[in-house]
Amino acid sequence: MADNGIVIKIKDLYKTFDSQRVLDGVNLEVKRGEITVIIGKSGGGKSVLMKHLIGLLKPDSGEIWIDGSDITKLKERDLNEVRKKFGMLFQEAALFDSMNVIDNVAFPVREHTKLPEEEILRMAQERLRNVGLAGFDNKMPSELSGGMRKRVGLARALILDPDIILFDEPTSALDPITSLTILDLIKETQERLKKTYVVISHDILGMFRIAHKVAMLYNGRIIEFGTPKEIRQSKKEEIKEFLKATGIPGFSGGDR
Amino acid sequence: MFDNLVRKVSGVVVYVLRELGGMGLMFFSGVYWAFRRPFKFNYIFKQMEFIGVKSAGVVIITGTFTGMVLALQSYYGFRKFGAEGLVGTTVALSMTRELGPVLTSLMVTGRAGSAMAAELGTMRVTEQIDALIVMALNPIKYLVTPRVVASFFMLPVLTVVADFVGIVGGWLVGVKLLGINEGAFINKMTKYLELDDIYNGLVKAACFGIILSVVACYKGFYTKGGAEGVGRSTTESVVISSVSILIADYVLTSLMF
Numbered sequence A: 001m002a003d004n005g006i007v008i009k010i011k012d013l014y015k016t017f018d019s020q021r022v023l024d025g026v027n028l029e030v031k032r033g034e035i036t037v038i039i040g041k042s043g044g045g046k047s048v049l050m051k052h053l054i055g056l057l058k059p060d061s062g063e064i065w066i067d068g069s070d071i072t073k074l075k076e077r078d079l080n081e082v083r084k085k086f087g088m089l090f091q092e093a094a095l096f097d098s099m100n101v102i103d104n105v106a107f108p109v110r111e112h113t114k115l116p117e118e119e120i121l122r123m124a125q126e127r128l129r130n131v132g133l134a135g136f137d138n139k140m141p142s143e144l145s146g147g148m149r150k151r152v153g154l155a156r157a158l159i160l161d162p163d164i165i166l167f168d169e170p171t172s173a174l175d176p177i178t179s180l181t182i183l184d185l186i187k188e189t190q191e192r193l194k195k196t197y198v199v200i201s202h203d204i205l206g207m208f209r210i211a212h213k214v215a216m217l218y219n220g221r222i223i224e225f226g227t228p229k230e231i232r233q234s235k236k237e238e239i240k241e242f243l244k245a246t247g248i249p250g251f252s253g254g255d256r
Numbered sequence B: 001m002f003d004n005l006v007r008k009v010s011g012v013v014v015y016v017l018r019e020l021g022g023m024g025l026m027f028f029s030g031v032y033w034a035f036r037r038p039f040k041f042n043y044i045f046k047q048m049e050f051i052g053v054k055s056a057g058v059v060i061i062t063g064t065f066t067g068m069v070l071a072l073q074s075y076y077g078f079r080k081f082g083a084e085g086l087v088g089t090t091v092a093l094s095m096t097r098e099l100g101p102v103l104t105s106l107m108v109t110g111r112a113g114s115a116m117a118a119e120l121g122t123m124r125v126t127e128q129i130d131a132l133i134v135m136a137l138n139p140i141k142y143l144v145t146p147r148v149v150a151s152f153f154m155l156p157v158l159t160v161v162a163d164f165v166g167i168v169g170g171w172l173v174g175v176k177l178l179g180i181n182e183g184a185f186i187n188k189m190t191k192y193l194e195l196d197d198i199y200n201g202l203v204k205a206a207c208f209g210i211i212l213s214v215v216a217c218y219k220g221f222y223t224k225g226g227a228e229g230v231g232r233s234t235t236e237s238v239v240i241s242s243v244s245i246l247i248a249d250y251v252l253t254s255l256m257f
């Protein structure tokens, strides 16, 4: 496959649960080193789509090309090689309750490398400092607020320097101020590390702050794809409707 | 009416078979990963400690009182034939062959098995299991194998403890409380209690350890539906484990003795 800077290419992806069609022919290309945001309403299949990207779910049909291999055809062992290129921040951070903050962040390094313990701790502490949580090493996840948990989750997702980082609703269930901190962290780390970020969210306003590209997931398909500006100028009714929900007059169709 | 019944019954049969199949699969993959490098000894030791610490107290209390009540009951029976000296034998045989392993396993099911199901269930619904998979780590190896292996080794250990305190409890009641001759109590007990009785009891305990850990891990691992689902998995795991242990006890006993 030719590269053209495309890291992830999704082709005609279909997924049905029982009788409910969740993905109805998704096509999408994600460019290397960009933040691509997939927007859609709650329950619209965004998490399902993301779980396909990392092999947590298998599609009924369709292809997902990542760095030249179709991961929907891979066996578990080869899939694990692809997964090592990924980091993921889960919706509720998915920190391990049984470990404190530093062990959570250090966990992927401990399991995947043979680095000496001091080096591992140094890396983990540096990542924690980067997300503004220096000194929180010995806290347990249950002692942290939702925003802090997500920051620890981000530190854990970044620690092995993955090429692609997935974010499932990074700002949901957070107050507006904390949301902004998380968004700034996402933007700041991406600009510094130049990795590929894929973010799914229903928070339109927040996402327009960070996105290089926006994809609209609607009724199981990507109905529009482009820069934030292109999306805001879209003539499609469904998109105008969705943008109007921001409550900001002129957000739909505007050019900032 | 008849149609309905057939459909219901076959539904139940399919459900039971699917659950059994799932648990069998979980057992085999748990064992498979136990023999794959790198070995996760620290995870296994942590689970052994967890099972031991969580259940030791309740096992000791249960074992002691069971031994005590056995002595009391058999004393009233044997006195009628003037065979009080056999109380020690009865306590020792009942504890080592039957009540030690069974009661220990039921107690561990309630204390540690329920905790395993709840823990894995929580990890499932909060996506911690997905997080492991995304990190290219096998959740069976990290979560199921240590619990099954630890239960396999710890249940016999706890059973030895239960056997011991049960016999001590029987001695307390028989000799100290009811005044059975101590020499007769000990002599008859050591004469009739064979190493095989203890050994077979421990084999049972190890089997029960596998049953309760596999059921708990299976129920926890495949939890659906949030906090409510975790509660459901926990309850189901305790009920299924307890019933399975009693059924397995009959089967094993009839095979062994």
Ligand SMILES: Nc1ncnc2c1ncn2[C@@H]1O[C@H](COP(=O)(O)OP(=O)(O)O)[C@@H](O)[C@H]1O
Pocket: A017, A022, A040, A041, A042, A043, A044, A045, A046, A047, A048, A049
């Ligand atoms: N494992 C599953 N089994 C059955 N249905 C599922 C499963 N995962 C998601 N769904 C259904 O798919 C739909 C989309 O879910 P999701 O991707 O989580 O939405 P969102 O866009 O909010 O992330 C929902 O209706 C959900 O009930």
Ligand SMILES: [Mg+2]
Pocket: A046, A047, A048, A091, A168, A169
């Ligand atoms: Mg979601």
